[in-house]
Amino acid sequence: xxxxxxxxxxxxxAEIMGVRIGWYSIFFAVGLIVIGYWLITKMWxxxxxxxxxxxxxxxxxxxxxxxxxxxxxxLFYDPGYYLANPLEIFKTWNGGLASHGGTIGVILGLWWxxxxxxxxxxxxxxxxxAVPTGIVATMIRLGNLMNHEIYGHVTDVPWAFxxxxxxxxxxxxxxxxxxxxSHPTQLYEALxxxxxxxxxxxxxxVKGAQKREGFIFGVFMVCVFGSRFFIEFLKNNQSAFEADxxxxxxxxxxxxxxxxxxxxxxxxxxxxxxxx
Numbered sequence: 001x002x003x004x005x006x007x008x009x010x011x012x013x014a015e016i017m018g019v020r021i022g023w024y025s026i027f028f029a030v031g032l033i034v035i036g037y038w039l040i041t042k043m044w045x046x047x048x049x050x051x052x053x054x055x056x057x058x059x060x061x062x063x064x065x066x067x068x069x070x071x072x073x074x075l076f077y078d079p080g081y082y083l084a085n086p087l088e089i090f091k092t093w094n095g096g097l098a099s100h101g102g103t104i105g106v107i108l109g110l111w112w113x114x115x116x117x118x119x120x121x122x123x124x125x126x127x128x129x130a131v132p133t134g135i136v137a138t139m140i141r142l143g144n145l146m147n148h149e150i151y152g153h154v155t156d157v158p159w160a161f162x163x164x165x166x167x168x169x170x171x172x173x174x175x176x177x178x179x180x181x182s183h184p185t186q187l188y189e190a191l192x193x194x195x196x197x198x199x200x201x202x203x204x205x206v207k208g209a210q211k212r213e214g215f216i217f218g219v220f221m222v223c224v225f226g227s228r229f230f231i232e233f234l235k236n237n238q239s240a241f242e243a244d245x246x247x248x249x250x251x252x253x254x255x256x257x258x259x260x261x262x263x264x265x266x267x268x269x270x271x272x273x274x275x276x
Contacts, residue, residue: 065106185231225254
């Protein structure tokens, strides 16, 4: 057998009083609540913005992310099942979050925030939230790696991974059943999102691009969802109905987000030129 990475990490770190704590939850929380909040706080201090705006922004983003990501998974990838069994939507411990749904949730949360709290344009909020979001997305994809999920097609590249396909049985003592060597697309996406994060940090802290309303947001959308579109060609389908599709659901959902990003960059550039 060729030299590949045999991935045997247990998705569950510990079980405390019957509650199972997983790597995915830890990475999600650290990215969104710890690193994300810390960066936004530094940005608020840098711009000397009202502190009372900060808590409302945090709750808008967290609630929008969690609710949107869960509803996105249920309605984009298995609507028939969840519409027939609506109570299953609330069983988040069974897994199932969609980044496109999370993005829509954040957009709606920031729309409310812009109207009711900051009274600034929604692009003003988008530009600032986009800066730490790349690192949150990176952490989520690392969580997917720990869960042995969302990996790619069979490949012979030297960095291929073999993932455990019978996680529940393995956790109860069964011998692991491994996938064929596959593209670790979780790492591909994590790397792209990390680069996007560093680019947005550079645009904000070095170039002061937040003064060009909509520019950082546009760059973020193009980079994140553009990379997602192309990486999807290497990934296994997430639902059976995608088998006969030329472009899968992840790609179809990514296209409008890329277009929104391009439109935001064009708007920002034209507005900047018109004010000179």
